[in-house]
Structure formats: structure tokens, C-alpha cells
Amino acid sequence: MKIKINKQIYIGLISVLLGLIAGAILMAFTGNNPFLGYSYLFRGGLMNIERIGNTLATATPLIFTGLSVAFAFKTGLFNIGASGQMLVGGLFATAVALTFNIPRVVLLPTMIIAAMLGGGLWAFIPGLLKARFNVHEVVSTIMMNWIAYWTIYYSVPAFFKGEFLETESRSISSAASLKAEWLTDLFNGSFINYGLFLAVVAVVIIAVILNKTVLGYELKAAGYNRFGAEYAGMKVNRNIILSMVIAGALSGLGGATYYVGYASNIQIGVLPTMGFDGIAAALLGGLNPYGVMAASIFFGIFHSGKGFMNAMTSIPPEIGDTIIATIIYFAATSILIERAINVVRKKVKGEN
Amino acid sequence: MWLLLTQIFPYAIAFTIPLLITSLGGLFSERSGVVNIGLEGLMVVGMFASAVTISTLQPILPEGAIWIGLLSAMVFGALFSLLHAFASINLNADQVISGTAINMIAGALTVFIARTMTGSGNIRITSGFSRMSIPVLHKIPIIGKLFFTQTYISTWLVLLILLLSWLVIYKTAFGLRLRSCGEHPHAADAAGVNVYFIRYMSVMISGAFAGLGGAVLLVTIAGEFSGSVAGLGFLSLAALIFGQWKPLGILGATFFFGFSATLANVSQAVPALAVIPGIILKIFPYVVTLIALVIFSKSSQAPRAVGEPFEHGKR
Numbered sequence: 271m272k273i274k275i276n277k278q279i280y281i282g283l284i285s286v287l288l289g290l291i292a293g294a295i296l297m298a299f300t301g302n303n304p305f306l307g308y309s310y311l312f313r314g315g316l317m318n319i320e321r322i323g324n325t326l327a328t329a330t331p332l333i334f335t336g337l338s339v340a341f342a343f344k345t346g347l348f349n350i351g352a353s354g355q356m357l358v359g360g361l362f363a364t365a366v367a368l369t370f371n372i373p374r375v376v377l378l379p380t381m382i383i384a385a386m387l388g389g390g391l392w393a394f395i396p397g398l399l400k401a402r403f404n405v406h407e408v409v410s411t412i413m414m415n416w417i418a419y420w421t422i423y424y425s426v427p428a429f430f431k432g433e434f435l436e437t438e439s440r441s442i443s444s445a446a447s448l449k450a451e452w453l454t455d456l457f458n459g460s461f462i463n464y465g466l467f468l469a470v471v472a473v474v475i476i477a478v479i480l481n482k483t484v485l486g487y488e489l490k491a492a493g494y495n496r497f498g499a500e501y502a503g504m505k506v507n508r509n510i511i512l513s514m515v516i517a518g519a520l521s522g523l524g525g526a527t528y529y530v531g532y533a534s535n536i537q538i539g540v541l542p543t544m545g546f547d548g549i550a551a552a553l554l555g556g557l558n559p560y561g562v563m564a565a566s567i568f569f570g571i572f573h574s575g576k577g578f579m580n581a582m583t584s585i586p587p588e589i590g591d592t593i594i595a596t597i598i599y600f601a602a603t604s605i606l607i608e609r610a611i612n613v614v615r616k617k618v619k620g621e622n
Numbered sequence: 623m624w625l626l627l628t629q630i631f632p633y634a635i636a637f638t639i640p641l642l643i644t645s646l647g648g649l650f651s652e653r654s655g656v657v658n659i660g661l662e663g664l665m666v667v668g669m670f671a672s673a674v675t676i677s678t679l680q681p682i683l684p685e686g687a688i689w690i691g692l693l694s695a696m697v698f699g700a701l702f703s704l705l706h707a708f709a710s711i712n713l714n715a716d717q718v719i720s721g722t723a724i725n726m727i728a729g730a731l732t733v734f735i736a737r738t739m740t741g742s743g744n745i746r747i748t749s750g751f752s753r754m755s756i757p758v759l760h761k762i763p764i765i766g767k768l769f770f771t772q773t774y775i776s777t778w779l780v781l782l783i784l785l786l787s788w789l790v791i792y793k794t795a796f797g798l799r800l801r802s803c804g805e806h807p808h809a810a811d812a813a814g815v816n817v818y819f820i821r822y823m824s825v826m827i828s829g830a831f832a833g834l835g836g837a838v839l840l841v842t843i844a845g846e847f848s849g850s851v852a853g854l855g856f857l858s859l860a861a862l863i864f865g866q867w868k869p870l871g872i873l874g875a876t877f878f879f880g881f882s883a884t885l886a887n888v889s890q891a892v893p894a895l896a897v898i899p900g901i902i903l904k905i906f907p908y909v910v911t912l913i914a915l916v917i918f919s920k921s922s923q924a925p926r927a928v929g930e931p932f933e934h935g936k937r
Binding site (some may be wrong): 296300301348350395399403404405406408409410412413414415416417419420421423424425541546549550553584586588589591592594595596598599601602603605606 | 857919
């Protein structure tokens, strides 16, 4: 087991390295100095306490979507619908925040529960369709993404129209935000919020569920071999739905940490990219909850640093997304890296 | 009502065509056994390649620029799809993950390059194809008004490709081999078919067609590359399933989607449609696809081996 974990880490690190090299080549090709580019990128993400706070705040929704994808994956389900679940979770949390005027200690938990319900609901449908009719979850979650996109597109202007713009909701009050004054002050006015603590708690809970509980064992069994699990008397169909709902609730929470934590309103016409970046975080993290957290924070540096890099050099900010996308490709083709590692190991052994 | 229909039809057809050709590309890939959810990204690549080509060539070659643009979209789409082919055919990678990576790389990389070129990341072309009515045919009662008036030449090109694709898939040895690779690759292998070659060809065809889809979108509807095709690639994927992996099925499915999308777009201007909330019209194609998936779940015509990696030695 130990060797396997090490291998996962190697593969992850090599994928990252290859992704960074690809980014460097791209920067060089477009007439920029890659070393300068990367130094601004990382400085933009880490150079002072405020930027570190922003990096963590950017990483927070990613931790949730990454966990969501990884959790579903363990059950053999590919949740490509984290974006839609995030949107609906964010909409539910925003709706609660804008509708109820209740004390903060009650309001915040209500919003969080609403976000989990929204995301869970959005994933329940694909889960049900998969369990009951064997409809492939990849297609159904893609459909649910666009249904969510248009639902937000029409319901936000209809019910929560912003003061100035038709394309966003009203801003939530500061009492309804996951941001806390002491935390903002501690990080010199950054976007960091309670979402980060929620994310850490979620990482631990998901790790415990997967590794220490009967439920986690059953979910993983369904992922390894659906028919084997059924033969052993497990309720596979129920577990598929449950796994999707938990994954959706996690993405929904991610939506809350983004729309009522990092931001303070919800915009229409945008399918959040965190849903897809979550796939990258899940893969790079080796589907391990702690790995997902590390990968998300790493991607967080890219997202919060790219603006600074763009301001200091002429490198377009899309370099960050390009590198992340390339990392997924290398993670997907990790068998190539694995073969290379094996060749190197054999050579080392041969020489001894 | 008739007037409304004749007004909507040209738009519905124009919207259908990029979906149709992209979906047809997906058909080649999936019938050979490779899932391609990278269609969205491949469309973006095609749209980008054609936008760069056309905007560069238009000052020198006003007549031929658009055609060269379409060609370059197909070439770049096919080249880009090699990334997916290599991962899913040679490396047995998870095809869905590889497709997702294609979508993400395409979306980020094209905008990255576009930004270094233009600053804003948008690439405009001076003009696309212009609409024309087909001589003689547009005088036929009813169908003349609906199908032969205000058409784009690209529409006829794509319909021709559809016809040829149907012939290739059902009437040639290559088509038979392609379908057998998607149904039972090991049997095909035993019969002497080179599964790797067929799958490579099919994925590249899907890349070329999706690229063409992006280019057609540019020269007929969009007129500008801005880094995304707004989910049309995913909609094409839905049409592929809704059309049950058959050329005529996807013709019907894409037209249905094109028509309902056009209705949604014009609904505010038409009193008879304004009573239907916009959201219903917009989510309609996706909900219908979900329902279709449920209905077809018992008798799905999906290729048996779609998504399964093929390993030569494994039985």
C-alpha cells in the first residue's frame, strides 16, 4: 500500500512538472520570459498575507468540487456536473440570504444547509436515472449543468435582481456573508472566509467516511465491481444515489463558499469553471481527500496569481487555465508516466 | 402562423447546421468505440483556426478566404483530436477524462493565443457567408419557402457531407469495419481489422467535423471568435444520443434542437410565444434529452463497446 501512495505522489508531481514545462514553452513561444512569468505568477499568489488569503479563498470552492468529483469517482461515478451543482447550491444560499432576516448564528447554518440541499437535489436526478434506468451519469450531469445555467439565468433577474445590473443578483448583507471581520483583518482585507474551515472539516469527514465506515466500504465496493457488490448483498442502487447526492451536496457547499463567501452576489450567464477544475484537483490529488486539498491550494495560487502576472508582464492570464488543463491531460495519460517510472526503476535495479 | 414559420425557418436551419456536423463527427468517433466529449473543445479549436485564417486572408483574398478558413478548421480540429486519440487508443486512458482535458485545453489555449494576437481575445472577421435563395427551387410551393430561401452555401455542404457519411458508414467496407470496432473490437480484430487504425481515423474525422462545425458557426451566425461555443458541443453530444447514433436520427435531433433554440431566441418578439416563459424554451432540449435517455434506456442503440479501451492481447 505504501508503495502505491508514493507512486501516486510521483505521478502527481511529474504531471505538475510537465504542465509547468508546457506553460513555459507557451510563454517562450509568445515572446515572454518564462522564469519572469512564473516568478510573478507565484508572487501574485503568495507574496503577502493578503494574497495568501486570496489564494486560500480561491482554493476553497475547488476543494469542494474536487472532493465531490473524487467521492463520486470512488463509487465508479464520473460527476462532470459539479458546475451545475455549485450554481444551484449558490442560488439556494443566496435565496436564503436575501429572503430571511434572522440572526447570523441561525442564518449562516440555514444558508449552508440550503446550499447542500440545492447541490444534492441537482445530483439526485442523475443518480436516480443511473440507478433506476442505467442512464450514463456523464451525459445526464452535462444536461443538468445547462439546465442549472438557464435556471439561474432566468430566476436571478426574476426574483433577486441587482440594484444596478440585470445580470447579477442583489448583494447579500454582510451578516449573511461567510466572510468574518476578524478573518478579513487577519489577512489584511482578503477574500478569505469561513468556507475554508468548512472545507477542512469536509476533507476530514469525507476521508473518514471513505476509509473508516461501512458506508464508505460499500460505496467503494460498488465502484470496484458493481455486480460483485450486488452479489455480496449490498444495496448498490441505493448507494449510487447516495453517492451522487453526497457529491452534489459537496459541490453545493462549494457554491456557497464562492457566491456568498468569496463573492457577495450571484451572476448569470456563467457556468463556474471550478466544476471542471475540480476534476483536475481530484485527479491530481489521486482521489485522496488530503491530496485533493493540496492540489486545490496549488491551483488556487495559479488563479489568484495570474492577475498580478498579467499586470506585470504581457502574458495573458489564460496561461493559468492552460497549465491546469494540461496537467489534467498528463494525469489522464499517467500510464505513460507510470511506464517511464518503471523503466527508470528497472534500470536502477539493473545497475545495482 | 405561416409567416412566422417562414421567418423562423432560415434561422432554425442556420442554427441546426453546426450542431449537425459536430454531432456527425461524434457519430464517427462513438460508432468506432471512442467516447468523445471533447466535441465542445474541438468546435472551439475549429472556430479559432477559421477566425485566424479568415481574418488574416480576407484583405488579400476576399473570395477564397472563407473556404480556406473552413479547410483550416477541419485540419486543426483533426490535429487537435489526435491528443484524444493518443490518450484513449494507445494509452487506454479514461476517455471521459481525456475529453474533458481536450475541452479545457482548447478553451484556455485558444483564448491565450487570441489574446497575444489581438489583446482583447476576440477575433472578428469582416464578413461571413451571405444568404442566398436557390434559383428555381425556391419557387416550389411550401418547401421552397421553408428550405430553399435565404440559405447558406455551408448548409448544403454539410448536408452533402451527411449524405456521404451515411454512404460511408452503411455501404462501404470501411464503414462496416468502423461499426464492428464499436460493437465488438476483438471480433473485428480476429477478422483482420486494424482496430487502432480505424479508431484513429474515426477520432480524426470527428475532430475535423467538429472543427468544421465551429467554423460554420463563425461564418454564418457568430462573426466573431470569443473563446467559447456556449455549450453547442455538448448539445451536439446530446443530439447524438437523442438521435441514437444514426445519421438520420441526428439530423432529426439537431433540427429539433435548432428549431427549439430559435423559438427560444425569438420568443420575446413574437406575441404567441411570449406567454411561454423563456426558461422553459431554453431548458427544453436538455430535459427532452434526459427523457429520451430514460425512454431509450431499455432499447439503447449505443455501440456496445463505446468507451472501452481495446487491448490487442486481451480476450
